[in-house]
């Protein structure tokens with residue numbers, strides 16, 4: 001289709017689309033200043049005729065005022081409760097907290113990160129809500145990759161090297177190694193386990209700081225790509241228990257960056273191995289939002305990001321990008337907005353029409369529609385298309 005024909009078809013399609021009430025509550029997780037839509041995103045949805053309700057002060061922490069949102073076409077709501085009560089689709093950033101889950105209802109769409117496999121309580125509450133819950137992190141795309149996880153993985157990967165370098169300082173509990181070294185003194189050793197988006201971005205920052213970096217992955221094609229990208233500046237090693245053990249024992253900083261989409265992260269570093277690592281080494285478990293890939297990991301917050309096990313500092317913040325919320329909000333919105341527009345225009349048909357968006361569906365009308373989540377938590381698995389009624 002070309003030119004005028006394409007415009008007419010687009011106008012017809014737009015005319016047949018519904019108008020939706022979209023709600024943006026303020027995030028309530030610890031030190032979480034990201035927001036589900038920027039004013040620019042509100043403007044796009046308003047342009048398509050949708051009503052957008054934004055909770056007062058939702059973007060205040062990152063310089064988006066109520067006036068900015070109102071100027072973009074939003075209606076400012078005084079409370080989250082008013083938004084949950086009226087909106088047909090809720091757009092958030094972090095997984096809904098229990099008090100948010102309890103306000104969801106059948107027929108309502110929820111579009112946000114969920115990370116359900118390691119989170120039985122949230123899953124139970126979403127199933128009980130009857131709502132349609134779409135997880136950013138399991139939406140897929142042609143050619144592979146997770147387009148709505150990738151922007152935050154880029155951020156968290158870059159932050160992980162930064163956080164690791166900082167916590168290697170003595171005053172932060174680290175062993176006092178400067179990752180880049182200085183002339184005449186060896187640089188620090190960084191082990192990155194998982195060479196996907198987080199891992200590549202972590203390595204990029206660590207290499208930039210002058211560290212000696214090794215990336216482990218169990219995908220040989222991915223190791224080949226990394227070898228090309230880094231052009232000899234990182235070592236790429238196939239991931240086995242042997243490799244993990246030998247590199248972890250000499251590392252100053254270990255970054256956990258593995259993912260099996262939708263599933264709980266595999267525990268790749270045991271408590272015993274942690275006890276044999278260098279005292280004052282630092283471990284940053286970015287995979288903590290999927291349960292963590294170190295046996296000793298437990299989720300922490302930006303307020304209290306670290307704890308120590310066997311003299312090894314653990315940094316396990318489950319919402320790392322929230323620490324650079326302004327950059328993260330804009331990066332996340334760039335990725336989510338086209339999907340939000342389709343969901344607002346077509347409702348459930350947007351899921352029926354697009355297998356990649358449908359792969360984001362984790363819970364619908366009380367059914368678990370993502371296999372790895374059902375398996376991890378003992379629910380019956382109902383394929384998304386079947387749950388949606390074909």
Ligand SMILES: NC(=O)C1=CN([C@@H]2O[C@H](COP(=O)(O)OP(=O)(O)OC[C@H]3O[C@@H](n4cnc5c(N)ncnc54)[C@H](O)[C@@H]3O)[C@@H](O)[C@H]2O)C=CC1
Nearest residue numbers: 152153156194196197198217218239258259287318319320
């Ligand atoms: N804590 C936080 O704030 C954030 C956490 N994340 C999380 O970081 C994790 C990684 O995400 P991405 O890099 O986007 O995923 P990705 O899918 O791009 O990369 C994961 C990599 O892990 C590799 N892998 C799987 N099993 C492995 C094993 N046994 N040994 C070595 N490598 C293995 C895969 O081959 C793949 O290359 C996810 O759990 C994601 O949710 C992402 C953003 C923010």
Ligand SMILES: CC(=O)C(=O)O
Nearest residue numbers: 113152289318319321
């Ligand atoms: C990916 C994720 O969970 C986050 O950005 O917080």
Ligand SMILES: [Mg+2]
Nearest residue numbers: 289318319320
């Ligand atoms: Mg997270």
